[in-house]
Amino acid sequence: QVQLVQSGSELKKPGASVMVACKASGYTLTRHAIIWVRQAPGQGLEWMGWINTNTGNPTYAQGFRGRFVFSLDTSVNTAYLLISSLKAEDSAVYYCARTPSGSYSDAFHVWGQGTMVTVSS
């Protein structure tokens, strides 16, 4: 069964870093692009960017450049989102999602269950 399984909820202090894991199950990670989506509390979906799982090349939407880093570890079939210098406004649910192909420009047929990140002192 094809799944994206994300790591659990995180509570962090402002200025800290957090890494969210997205493990691909039932398929090889490098066959499909991974996209990251943010959803702030009570808000809509925000496209953060994507990572080419063949080359490891990330692309970030404006607003997610600098403190956000997408990466891969193909040995464990897992994609990662690293957020550094956390701010209160980073508190949100972060989703990884997969397209049917190696390209980002397709619908998201598979989603992770989401990881809630809470930033609070």
Add this chain to the structure above:
Amino acid sequence: IVLTQSPGTLSSSPGERATLSCRASQSVSSSDLAWYQQKFGQAPRLLMHGASSRATGIPDRFAGSGSGTDFTLTISRVEPEDFAVYYCQYHGNSYPNTFGQGTKLEIK
């Protein structure tokens, strides 16, 4: 590309027809328009891709249509499990691949 969904909230009774709208700020290819359903506390689920193709397992009471700048998601007879938030999404070659702000379908 900005996607504007209307209405923000739609009140319907089970068995009624529901029509949700998604308007793009510029013309997009139908192949680049998707719809998602999100229930409270859950991840979004793909409903429609290519504007009018139902995703795997989606019942045929859901239908997508439209072209250019105007797209519609229609639920022919709303079921109790359909009350949720619905998002349209542009997923073409232009960055970023944006979502609409969502339409909440609530029980009347």
